[in-house]
Amino acid sequence: MEFRFANRGDRVATIDDVAKRAGVSKGTVSSVFSKKRPISRQVTERVLEVAKDLGYFPNHVARSLAIKKTMIAGLKMPISKDNTMSGFEIQLINGVIRECSKQGYRVLLDPLPEHDDPTQFSIDPVDGVIMLNPRRQDPRIVRYNQMGIPLVLIGRPDPEDPTVSFVDNDNTNLTLQVGAHLLENGHKSVLFLNAAADMTVASDRQLGLMQAFANSGQPADRVHVMNFSRKINSSATEYGYTALMNMYGQSAFTAVIADTDRVALGVLRAARELGVDVPGELSIIALSNDAILAQEVTPKLTSVELSAERLGAEAAQILIRKMNDMNIVQQSIIETKLIIRESCRRLS
Amino acid sequence: MEFRFANRGDRVATIDDVAKRAGVSKGTVSSVFSKKRPISRQVTERVLEVAKDLGYFPNHVARSLAIKKTMIAGLKMPISKDNTMSGFEIQLINGVIRECSKQGYRVLLDPLPEHDDPTQFSIDPVDGVIMLNPRRQDPRIVRYNQMGIPLVLIGRPDPEDPTVSFVDNDNTNLTLQVGAHLLENGHKSVLFLNAAADMTVASDRQLGLMQAFANSGQPADRVHVMNFSRKINSSATEYGYTALMNMYGQSAFTAVIADTDRVALGVLRAARELGVDVPGELSIIALSNDAILAQEVTPKLTSVELSAERLGAEAAQILIRKMNDMNIVQQSIIETKLIIRESCRRLS
DNA sequence: CTGAAAGCGCTTACAG
DNA sequence: CTGAAAGCGCTTACAG
Known part of the structure; x- marks a missing residue:
């Protein structure tokens, strides 16, 4: 009688219910579901039928406790x-x-x-x-x-x-290479729109970029670093937009390294509004996280694939x-x- | 002695270990952690200290089984x-x-x-x-x-x-409105790059769009519907790109409804390659899923905000x-x- | 404020 | 091939 209600949500059927109804032991029911030991055809069928009747499904939590694994x-x-x-x-x-x-x-x-x-x-x-x-x-x-x-x-x-x-x-090597690439292409001053300051990636990347400039004998003050701030910046694009709006003309950089594609999007928008041609007057490299996006904007973004x-x-x-x-x-x-x-x- | 190794990973401490070491019952330890019943200051402190010593943390699975809730x-x-x-x-x-x-x-x-x-x-x-x-x-x-x-x-x-x-x-109402908007603006033939055919949204949206055309007395064949196909299309952008490439000039539509912003990106790229001006010669409306993206492309996408x-x-x-x-x-x-x-x- | 014991729903040697 | 029973690590009435 009790079972009649099992699939009405009043009470969920357990392995015990199935065992009793099928006239076998719990161990047997367990084995039918786990297949960890062979059970005869007839018993298997009976158990499965009763299980279906009762709407029985093994309890994952109980199982996890018993085997000490949750998967x-x-x-x-x-x-x-x-x-x-x-x-x-x-x-x-x-x-x-x-x-x-x-x-x-x-x-x-x-x-x-x-x-x-x-x-x-x-x-x-x-x-x-x-x-x-x-x-x-x-x-x-x-x-x-x-x-x-x-x-x-x-x-x-x-x-x-x-x-x-x-x-x-x-990360250090990454910006080292980006820096080297920029320098090889004649960019001697760069604006780096870096990640939030408290992230290890931010310091690693800053290090690499400074290294690149040092390696080629450039003074350190040719690298202007900004950090994303959760307090100040409302979004990645806004960060890029605001940064370029504020910095362009203030410092004499010819290239921007943007922390992500979305930051680069903001930089592009600002450049458009400022009437600055990209890449004619300003170069942009994105530390990419979105390969598709990077290829669909105009101009297509030169970027570093991070393989997230x-x-x-x-x-x-x-x-x-x-x-x-x-x-x-x-x-x-x-x-x-x-x-x-x-x-x-x-x-x- | 056994406890000495508990925090070396050999064996994880249980509530029993803590109870014995602290000289209290398991129920008491349980209460200290769950705070479900008041435990004296001294006992609480002793238990907490022992727990820390042993590196004890309550077992979530066992707890879930007992209270029949996993959170x-x-x-x-x-x-x-x-x-x-x-x-x-x-x-x-x-x-x-x-x-x-x-x-x-x-x-x-x-x-x-x-x-x-x-x-x-x-x-x-x-x-x-x-x-x-x-x-x-x-x-x-x-x-x-x-x-x-x-x-x-x-x-x-x-x-x-x-x-x-x-x-x-x-979804039906959504495309009904999009259709109405297009018709009001003089677009009498449209290409609808719809979602995969087996999704309920796809049929709902198609219905709404047909409705809009029917309401304004347009023949049904003015709506050209395509469906995304996981087999044929490698990505959303590729879908948009290929669709416009294949269909432009074939059918006389003046507007495209793109299933997502990324599909719209593909359409935009194809239009660029075909030398078709957007929105001069071709209008695009995206059923948006990415508000930021929609605003950062050129031209900015007219889109429907779905509020995912x-x-x-x-x-x-x-x-x-x-x-x-x-x-x-x-x-x-x-x-x-x-x-x-x-x-x-x-x-x- | 605290303890002893039953119970949550499974699995798994052990025995046959 | 199958069963009986102990055990997984907690919680919670019940009793004091």
Whole structure:
């Protein structure tokens, strides 16, 4: 009688209900679903039929507790209030999801802010986690270690630590090359619209660019660096727009390096309004996160491909390996590539 | 002795370890962390200290099993092989995440394909689910019902069902208005680059557009409809590009309705290559999913704002309500708005 | 304010 | 091929 209501939502059927109704043990029902041990044809059919009748589906949580595995990978990613996931983040997530689902893992997004109260420390039901934008001396790294949860960073740990796994671009080398390219093309002064100052990528990239100028004997003050600010700038495009509006004519740069394609879009708009021809009078190079976008604007953007998707996929692969063997440590650098299109031209 | 190794990853500390070491019961430790019943200051401190020593963190899975709640909302979203999450999907996810995390819920992405084998039906450890792009007669709807899991659709159920909750744009009305706008501006023939044919939005939108033409007494063959095809088209932009390349000159349309901004980008590029002036010779209206992008291209796109983020947020709100009271049913329509910019002009 | 014990819904040696 | 029972790590009436 009780069963009659099981699929009306009053009470969800459990393995016990199925076992009793089918006249077998719970272990047998379990085996029918998990296929971990062979069950006779007849019993299998009876169990499946009863299960269907009762609307029974195995409880994932109970199963996870028993086998001590959730088959879920956590993606720790702060969500900005201003709603904008960057193209970079999106591609990255895409890479993570693709790789995880290939291996049967689901992905849990946890954007919840970190809490200091230890009794509030958010523990996710995951077998491992991928963490974006680790902070300096990030306390979470040791915490995950204590919890026995495999961890892979996207972005390098600061300070360096040979025991933590991560994937990253070679950000210093990236801007070193961009800088070299600009210098080779006669640009001796550049405006760098960099990422937010508290990100490790921002300092790495600034370093590389300065290096390039130093290498070619240029004075350091030829590089004008600005940083995105969540407080001041309402969006990436607005950042690019405002920056060029304020700086053009103030400093004598002939090229702009934009942190993302969207920043570059803002720069382009400002240039249009100022009547500045790109790339005739001003060159632009974007540190790209959106390959399609870069090719569809006019002029097409010369940009650096960061391969966000590969970063995500690689992080997921390492994590999956690590979930099978906690002792694995792997640190990967994903190549970047400068793609010449139309927005950057030799200074004549 | 055993404890000495607890934070070395050999074995993770449990509530039992803490209870024994602190000389209290498990119930007490539980209460210290959950704060569900008052525990004396001294005991609380001792427990917390021992917990810290042992590197103890409550096990989320065990807790979920006991309280029969995971505080996780599932987002059922097929991931396309070609890696492209559309701007629409991204904003939608953003809305879902924002609203869920406000209420302390995490979000589980489940892009795993549906399996027919009942023993393989993927059950997620979630308290409720938001499902994108429900199919016709979607069997999952009754399945979630059987499992006693609250469900909210994004997109309308087909056939209509007053017992299922969903949020959607009014897609028919949307294209009705776009059509009316074009007709008012003298466009008597239009190329509609619609979404994939198997999506309910595609049929709804086609309906609305035909309606608009019918209302103004135009023959139906003035509307040329194409559908995106995952097999043929490699990307949204490529779809727009190829479509215009193939159709321009073949049929006598003076306006294009593009399914997304990215499709519109492709159309713009094709127009450029064909030497067709937009909006001088050809008007374009995008069913927008990326407000920023629409404003940054040249000419700025006249587009329909779909408010993907609001769709996501609204779905999440309904789901959260529903998780507290299974009996709640709510069906919401999110307004769309035609935003006039530069890419569509009156035919002279 | 605290403890002992049953219960959440599974899995898995062990035994046959 | 199948069953009985212990165990996964929590929570929560119930009793004091």
